[in-house]
Amino acid sequence: MEKAILFDPALCTACRACQVACKQWNANGAVQTTSRGSYENPSDLTPETWLKIEFREVERNGNFDWLFTRRACMHCTDAACVRVCPTGALRHHELGFVTYHKDLCSGCGYCRDFCPFDTPRSERDFLTGLAKMEKCTLCMTPGLDRVAAGYEPACVKSCPTDALKYGGRGELSAEGRKRIQALQARGYTNAYLYGEKELGGLHVMYVLGDSPEVYGLPTDPKVPPATFAWKDVLQPLGWAVGALTLVGLGLNYLVARKTKLSRERTDKKEEGNAARG
């Protein structure tokens, strides 16, 4: 059965317990940051920060709104990162999440180039290119696997207002739809359950009171077209062309050797005839 996380920004108080719990459970250290005049901190996802709450100040209908958005891997069903990962380090879990097998990571960074949500991060050595990608593992890192042990992910466990919920994806999307209807009834006409259908269904869904871009989320995210051109057309074509070339060269060898030998035989015969005659 597919599982998911449901995030309701209206319930979020931006206490960032989830941020801290994520770091604590996954043994990611704190990073020194500088004040940028906002409570939002750190400023971006990093290899040590797999989850962060973004703060947004918006004006709607003459009212000031402080919107909080959860930023982390969205665990797409149609995940561009899984499509492009050349080593199989990124895969789908049977629960629907995108799991990460760090041992296998080659550090190529294709996942970061192709992720529609720009969530994978890595520390890259400029000269050698050596790197290891990092992203939310949904607390399923081997040895630290909360989900297999029957617990909720650390972020959900730590949430004091139930802005984060973990459960069956079907139940949570039903719950999300109900909340959207309630929002719409109260005049939030743009209210939208983000992630229910995006990219074949995300495994982190958002109960948005407004259109996605207000929350800094991409409207109608897509697997980049280059993914298909590369992985579904060019690469299979490359295998075919490579194999056909090797077969073709082999055939040429057989044909050419045969004709060459028969030519030599007739030449010899003619020489012999000439010598005799």
Next chain:
Amino acid sequence: MQQEVEKYSKSTRILHWVHAGSFAVLFLTGLVLFIPPLGTLAQDGWSRLLHRVAAVIFVVAPLIYLGMYWEKSMTAIREAFTWGKEDFGWMKAGYRYYFQCDEEAMPPQGHMNTGQKMWWLLVMVSWAGFLITGAVMWFAKTLAPPVFLQWAVFLHDLVFIGTGVMFFVHIYMSVGHPLVHPLREGAWNSMFRGKVSVHYARTHHGKWFEEIVRSQGKNS
């Protein structure tokens, strides 16, 4: 002893083998990302590190050669773009020559035959293609807009497929084809020792041989 003529100078041969060697490393370390079952060989990125070392050699070696031997380089580059009726003759005779081993069918070829010219052209084009797309991935990772990085990977792969496949054809044509046996004649000798027998020059690069004979006639 049989008389010989020089086909490739020592500096050209060194460039050839350095470039070919670095390409072989690039080919294999790229292949592990291209064929999924080989993917595990790339883990921890050591193949990528090797790829970068080889890439520097692959890009820089021709530039050093260009700086040291400008005149010779220009002559060689001109050679790739100089096409005459013997090249159309090569294409027409291709099947009879390479499949039916009919050596009479081939019109006299220049210093490089048409196949060699096409490969040499492809080497120049793909050198630039690998360099541009590779530089984007090396130096602009996370800096360039993602769409550039996405298509850089695509184009790098495209050049890889074209050049990788022709790399095999090149090796086969030089040392594998029944007509080039035994190995220690012709193409192999020209790139390994630099010299080919007069007989080989006359029969396989007739137009070039004529030119040598003519210029020697003028000199003496």
